[in-house]
Amino acid sequence: MSRSGSDRQKLKSNKKRTASSARWLARQLNDPYVAKAKAEGYRSRAAFKLAELDEKFGLLKGTRAVVDLGIAPGGWAQLVAKKSPQAKIVGIDLLEVDPIPGVTIFQMDFMDDKAPDALMDALGEAPDLVLSDMAANTVGHKQTDHLRTMGLVEAAADFAIRTLAEGGTFVAKVFAGGTDTALLSILKKHFATVKHAKPPASRKDSSEWYVIASGCKGAPEDRVI
Secondary structure: OOOOHHHOOOOOOOOOOOHHHHHHHHHHHOOHHHHHHHHHOOOOOHHHHHHHHHHHHOOOOOOOEEEEEOOOOOHHHHHHHHHOOOOEEEEEEOOOOOOOOOEEEEEOOOOOOOHHHHHHHHHOOOOOEEEEOOOOOOOOOHHHHHHHHHHHHHHHHHHHHHHOOOOOEEEEEEEOOOOOHHHHHHHHHHEEEEEEEOOOOOOOOOOEEEEEEEEEOOOHHHOOO
């Protein structure tokens, strides 16, 4: 999915625009995944990251119940609803998210103590897939940003391990360096396989990777973290 130099769109000059925002806009204009998302009705190019992970790992095959953590703007949930129309889907995000047919959305902080129960009550059964595209707001300090995001990944993993149906799968965004050693150890304890992947739709200059933990072991009530 490449574009020749002659196909690239030029960004109109705007003196009020910062250099960083100008670079971002130029990249968006010339990103084939952005164009494809618009053409296919997805709210974000991130939908294709999940589509590519699904193609590689078969995440959505036979899926019945899905929790989408960090659902905004909704591209992942749209893809799940399209590829698994029979599935119940529940999502949560701090940001307001426009309604998606067939998806229950909570606008609240996943770190709120009430969030896990709200998600599970809405789903009505143990999920067989927990997705997390959550990332902390950056402060510009690489180590701090990494730690803040890994805190969300750990919370998502804890939720997945406590709620997933036997055999279920957990997918989460991590960053360069992959999953921290302690968390990786916990995932290997509770899942049959744990792998890392960077889908083609993830920009080459991005440090994001995804951890895919599949084959959750035992029943939820029997798991001790």
